[in-house]
Amino acid sequence: MPAVTDSKLCPKIILEGTRLTHKTDIAFALNEHPRIVGPRRYRYHSPLVSAEWCGFTPQPWGRGPINFAPEEAAQAMETFATWARLFELLPYYSWIVDRFHLSAQAYQLREHGTSYEFAWLEDRLRPLGFHHVFCWRSPESFEAARVRRLKVSGKPSQYDDLGQFVVEQDLLRRLVAGSSLPSLELDVSDDDVAGAVERIADWLESTGGLWAPGTDQEPGT
Numbered sequence: 394m395p396a397v398t399d400s401k402l403c404p405k406i407i408l409e410g411t412r413l414t415h416k417t418d419i420a421f422a423l424n425e426h427p428r429i430v431g432p433r434r435y436r437y438h439s440p441l442v443s444a445e446w447c448g449f450t451p452q453p454w455g456r457g458p459i460n461f462a463p464e465e466a467a468q469a470m471e472t473f474a475t476w477a478r479l480f481e482l483l484p485y486y487s488w489i490v491d492r493f494h495l496s497a498q499a500y501q502l503r504e505h506g507t508s509y510e511f512a513w514l515e516d517r518l519r520p521l522g523f524h525h526v527f528c529w530r531s532p533e534s535f536e537a538a539r540v541r542r543l544k545v546s547g548k549p550s551q552y553d554d555l556g557q558f559v560v561e562q563d564l565l566r567r568l569v570a571g572s573s574l575p576s577l578e579l580d581v582s583d584d585d586v587a588g589a590v591e592r593i594a595d596w597l598e599s600t601g602g603l604w605a606p607g608t609d610q611e612p613g614t
Contacts, residue, residue, distance in 0.1 A: 410528035
């Protein structure tokens with residue numbers, strides 16, 4: 394990678410967590426926050442990536458890189474590798490990812506009992522400066538979150554069993570802890586998205602995660 398000496402902000406954030414933990418709300422807020430992507434005088438498009446995109450099947454809420462069928466494993470791994478290659482080709486841009494490989498790992502363990510190895514992917518993400526933010530909420534706060542979500546959800550049935558979210562959350566916590574990427578546990582039980590974004594910005598600033606590795610930026614500058 395060529396050396397860069399300016400202070401261009403190009404954080405790379407993977408948001409993980411179960412449903413109802415404000416991941417997408419936080420992703421959009423991060424992608425427009427001046428502490429994360431710099432000041433903007435007008436609104437323009439910037440990439441939000443998600444492994445939750447269900448592009449493997451033609452029906453709504455179908456399968457994709459997270460909930461792929463066993464026979465689609467090669468397609469899913471190639472999808473992750475393709476994203477990794479794009480990140481490598483554009484290292485000096487901000488990338489905010491709403492669920493990625495750990496969500497896939499958790500789903501496949503839970504639904505198929507299969508453990509997919511993603512060390513190869515993290516070995517490519519880590520030199521680029523990717524950080525995990527694990528969004529979680531207290532078990533007792535899921536019910537109120539569901540009530541709010543049912544007002545806008547196109548598929549209310551996916552929120553029938555809140556117990557599965559608590560189980561998935563515990564599994565994701567273990568997977569994040571075992572990841573080689575730097576990670577932050579972010580409690581969103583208070584539903585304060587703006588406050589969550591500020592905590593993420595504080596953490597990234599303290600770790601140097603707002604800038605690309607090797608750009609002479611020191612944590613806290």
